Amino acid sequence: MDTQKIESVVEGILFASGEPVSLQRLSEALEAGAAETEAAVTALGDRYRFERRGMRIVEMDGLFQMVSSPEHADIIRKVLEERKPSPLSKAALEVLSIAAYHQPVTRADIERIRGVDSSNTVQLLCDKELIEEAGRLDVLGRPMQFRTTPVFLRAFGLRDLGDLPDLEELEGQMSLLLSRLRDASQDAPAVQDGPDAQDGDAAEAPESAEEAEVPPPEMPASREEAS
Numbered sequence: 001m002d003t004q005k006i007e008s009v010v011e012g013i014l015f016a017s018g019e020p021v022s023l024q025r026l027s028e029a030l031e032a033g034a035a036e037t038e039a040a041v042t043a044l045g046d047r048y049r050f051e052r053r054g055m056r057i058v059e060m061d062g063l064f065q066m067v068s069s070p071e072h073a074d075i076i077r078k079v080l081e082e083r084k085p086s087p088l089s090k091a092a093l094e095v096l097s098i099a100a101y102h103q104p105v106t107r108a109d110i111e112r113i114r115g116v117d118s119s120n121t122v123q124l125l126c127d128k129e130l131i132e133e134a135g136r137l138d139v140l141g142r143p144m145q146f147r148t149t150p151v152f153l154r155a156f157g158l159r160d161l162g163d164l165p166d167l168e169e170l171e172g173q174m175s176l177l178l179s180r181l182r183d184a185s186q187d188a189p190a191v192q193d194g195p196d197a198q199d200g201d202a203a204e205a206p207e208s209a210e211e212a213e214v215p216p217p218e219m220p221a222s223r224e225e226a227s
Contacts, residue, residue, distance in 0.1 A: 006030055006040040011066075020063035020150055060153035061160045095121045096130060100152070100164060104134040104145035122146065130155065 001009075009030055014021060027037040041064055045057035054069050068076055088096075095118055098110050110118050125131045126146070134147040148161070158164065 001030060001032060003040060003043075006032060006037065007044045010037070010040050010044055014057065014064060014066040017065075020060060020065040020154075022063055026064070058154055058157075059159050060150045063150055065154065067154070089121075091118070091121045092125060096125060096148075096152070099125070099131050099146055100148050100161070103147040104137075105147075106137055106143040106145050108143060110146075 010026060013026065013029060023034055023038055023041075026041070027034050030037055032040075041057060041059075047053075048055055048057060048069075052069075054072055056067055056069050058065055058067055094114055095110055098113050099105055102109065102113075107119060107122050110122065122131070126133070129149055129151045131146045131152070132149050134145040136142040137145055152158075153160065
């Protein structure tokens, strides 16, 4: 199969799937080598960007997905009649940052770092598929561990966890960690914490409007979300 045909088939698969597809599955479908398939996916994605097309191909930890171009998010939302989503709260960003840098991590670990109950925020991020259960820790009580997901990688424009800012550079300052994570975000999902009477964040008045909520950039729509 020639290169042009491979790119054409890859385009069709990613468009029809609407979900991330692994390089292995693409290679098996094309009956081509992994290197040849990856080169075709990269070339297709480069052409989309060069021609400023309305679609992009993003890579997330070895998975590839076709999404809408981020710069068209506002117009696409108008067509789909979606309301502008709420931003990520400071509490959600803190928990997400801890999970990203310390995964797999238990809820007790998160609460020890934050100093407040975070059960509702952890559940919220699980519901939004930004973090997921990662098995139980083999200690007394067997607490559940959590890790970030491919949805997290896509939302923050990361190929893999290696693209995260170096934790040592942050010198243990959580506020700077949150700032660096927001700066890295190109397509962050908008998530708002629900009522969290036990979280401690709900009872604590924010010092400023910026601290109360952090509006991330718009998240590109996948083919499945647009259908």
